[in-house]
Amino acid sequence: MTAAKTTTTAPGPEPLGLSAYGAGDALGLWVWLEHHGGVLENVGRELLGKGRLLADQLGAPLVGVLLGRREDLLVPAAEAVALAADEVVLVAHPLLAQYTTDAYTKAFDRIVRAEKPAILLLGATPDGRDLAGRLAVRLYTGLTADCTDLAIEPQTGLLLSRVAGFGGGIEALIKCPWHRPQMATVRPGVFATPVPRPPAAGTGVIRELAVTLTPTDVRVEVLERAVLSGAGLGAAPAVVIGGGGTRGDFRLLGDLAELLGGQVGASRVAVDQGWIGRERQIGQTGTVVRPKLAIACGVSGASQFTVGIDAADTVIAINTDAEAPICEVADYAVVDDLFRVLPPLLAELGHRVKGS
Amino acid sequence: MQRDQSPTPHGTRMPGAGHAAIGPLHIVVCIKAVPKPEEVRVNLETRTLDRGSARTEINPADQHALEMALALRDRYGGRVSLLSMGPPLFIPYLRVGLAMGADDAYLLSDRAFGGADTLATSYTLAKGVERIGRETGGYDLVLCGEESSDGATAQVPPGLAEWLGVPQAMYAGAVSLEAARSGAASNGRRLRVRREIKGGHEVLRLPLPAVLSVATGANVPRFFDPARRPWAAAAHVVVWDAAALAVDPTLVGTFGSATQVAAVEQAGRAERRRVVIRGTPAEEARALATVIRGVLGNGQAAPRSPS
Numbered sequence: 001m002t003a004a005k006t007t008t009t010a011p012g013p014e015p016l017g018l019s020a021y022g023a024g025d026a027l028g029l030w031v032w033l034e035h036h037g038g039v040l041e042n043v044g045r046e047l048l049g050k051g052r053l054l055a056d057q058l059g060a061p062l063v064g065v066l067l068g069r070r071e072d073l074l075v076p077a078a079e080a081v082a083l084a085a086d087e088v089v090l091v092a093h094p095l096l097a098q099y100t101t102d103a104y105t106k107a108f109d110r111i112v113r114a115e116k117p118a119i120l121l122l123g124a125t126p127d128g129r130d131l132a133g134r135l136a137v138r139l140y141t142g143l144t145a146d147c148t149d150l151a152i153e154p155q156t157g158l159l160l161s162r163v164a165g166f167g168g169g170i171e172a173l174i175k176c177p178w179h180r181p182q183m184a185t186v187r188p189g190v191f192a193t194p195v196p197r198p199p200a201a202g203t204g205v206i207r208e209l210a211v212t213l214t215p216t217d218v219r220v221e222v223l224e225r226a227v228l229s230g231a232g233l234g235a236a237p238a239v240v241i242g243g244g245g246t247r248g249d250f251r252l253l254g255d256l257a258e259l260l261g262g263q264v265g266a267s268r269v270a271v272d273q274g275w276i277g278r279e280r281q282i283g284q285t286g287t288v289v290r291p292k293l294a295i296a297c298g299v300s301g302a303s304q305f306t307v308g309i310d311a312a313d314t315v316i317a318i319n320t321d322a323e324a325p326i327c328e329v330a331d332y333a334v335v336d337d338l339f340r341v342l343p344p345l346l347a348e349l350g351h352r353v354k355g356s
Numbered sequence: 357m358q359r360d361q362s363p364t365p366h367g368t369r370m371p372g373a374g375h376a377a378i379g380p381l382h383i384v385v386c387i388k389a390v391p392k393p394e395e396v397r398v399n400l401e402t403r404t405l406d407r408g409s410a411r412t413e414i415n416p417a418d419q420h421a422l423e424m425a426l427a428l429r430d431r432y433g434g435r436v437s438l439l440s441m442g443p444p445l446f447i448p449y450l451r452v453g454l455a456m457g458a459d460d461a462y463l464l465s466d467r468a469f470g471g472a473d474t475l476a477t478s479y480t481l482a483k484g485v486e487r488i489g490r491e492t493g494g495y496d497l498v499l500c501g502e503e504s505s506d507g508a509t510a511q512v513p514p515g516l517a518e519w520l521g522v523p524q525a526m527y528a529g530a531v532s533l534e535a536a537r538s539g540a541a542s543n544g545r546r547l548r549v550r551r552e553i554k555g556g557h558e559v560l561r562l563p564l565p566a567v568l569s570v571a572t573g574a575n576v577p578r579f580f581d582p583a584r585r586p587w588a589a590a591a592h593v594v595v596w597d598a599a600a601l602a603v604d605p606t607l608v609g610t611f612g613s614a615t616q617v618a619a620v621e622q623a624g625r626a627e628r629r630r631v632v633i634r635g636t637p638a639e640e641a642r643a644l645a646t647v648i649r650g651v652l653g654n655g656q657a658a659p660r661s662p663s
Binding site for chain 2: 019041101102105125126127129130131132133134136137138140141142143144145146153160163164165170171172173174175176177178179219220221222223224225226227228237238260261268269271272278279281285286287292293295303304313314315316322327328329330331332333334335336340341343344345347348349
């Protein structure tokens, strides 16, 4: 490592109106592989799967990027190669052990300027959005947020990112013609998780890049980080979700979830009320689920919530308000009080199975 | 530079008892007027957004940012400044913020700012924050809503922090001020922020000044104060154009934007069946059970052994 440069003033972008490098120098599709202690966020896998298709279209390498402590990186690196990556770039440093905006932005800025990828994709998780928004300005490049699809424009080879605005009512295709890298955050759950390749089908290189970081680079101290272990929402075939209409009583929802072999989820309103743990939150700042069946009980259905169930095969809503937005994104909307509907529903399901 | 001299009903707030040593705070709150999402349509001929028929409101998330700013001022004393970028028709929405409790309001307005993506918007807002700071003896904190209801990118707050060169914390829930151990940095003050992360929370400590985005669950925004309305309706809203802000003209508006809109479409929402079920609870339950068995199959609705 080289001697540390102590920065007293914050590194801001140079106001040149130019990105760090031009389209002519840019090559490769990069995917940030967000992980927590070596356990990958699933959106990273999803991006490797989609990224493989896009990279093949471009004839460009697909590169996974892992930042963190060295001992946390080797297992996810091997997984990324097995899934799709031509190459995995490791940036190992003790100051990257947990996510901080300052350290991750600096590390990414350095490796992007050195390696000049054409495209950089990140999951639209809370940390992914935090990092991408800052990094795009430091690199002076274009960023498309919370994309629901990605494609390559045939004539130009540019990344076309699909975004939804106005609560999902409007969709737009966004491109970044001149600045590099073309950055996008992608909504978790919109792309399928790829299955590992047979070992003969692809080989990948794992390469380490050194970045100089010093404690003074990190202005924000993490005093506490409490992540509750996953509630198994991602793999559940059915998710029974409670919102403000539960008034904090999740007992019937738990019974139904158990009967269906599923899990209990919650809207942000219910979590913010302290009725249930944040590990069960569905939606933009929580988990995006792809179950066969989502049953939303007493959830009004703000767009930040409905992105979390958009990929469900079937959506059932139980809500007293027929005008609630949730009814617009439901296959079946029961207009009634959930406390009146769930008891006979439980009886109906339990009874029928016992008789079979 | 001329400081905004418009009098506020209460003047600069004195810190609350017990917090005198650590206050006051000058907080800049970024707000945006947005069309109500459900009332916006795409003009399919021009492929542009038809906002004309939609009613406008203060972006709901920004109201939580303003509420947090007002609560912090109530606790520590100081001043809350509103900042927006947009056409002069945004001024009435700034007045709503003044009636809610803000002390002064600034609008960045110039044709050259139009068509800005988040890169150009965050740059322009940063120039506005810097000038507010210069004219008022500095800013301590910038608060933004977690995202806008129209673009929903959540990119402006971190971008703004980067242009300003200050630390950031997104999705902040609870915020308090504490004395730093060494008085060298941040005028001896630091911010303690609890923020939402996926599946949990973080507690961060960061120096001032800083940029925060405020989680929508953090608080319940207050209504405007009827007693402030006459003052708010007449208060001077400071309007700065590109020349007043001394922006780099290549970094604002369409010209300063890195992204382009290639196409706009009305989203198809036909993929859900939208069958409405009404009846007695027993009828509804029977209909639902049929649906559930169809989706999951009988085998998956097997009861667990009683435990």
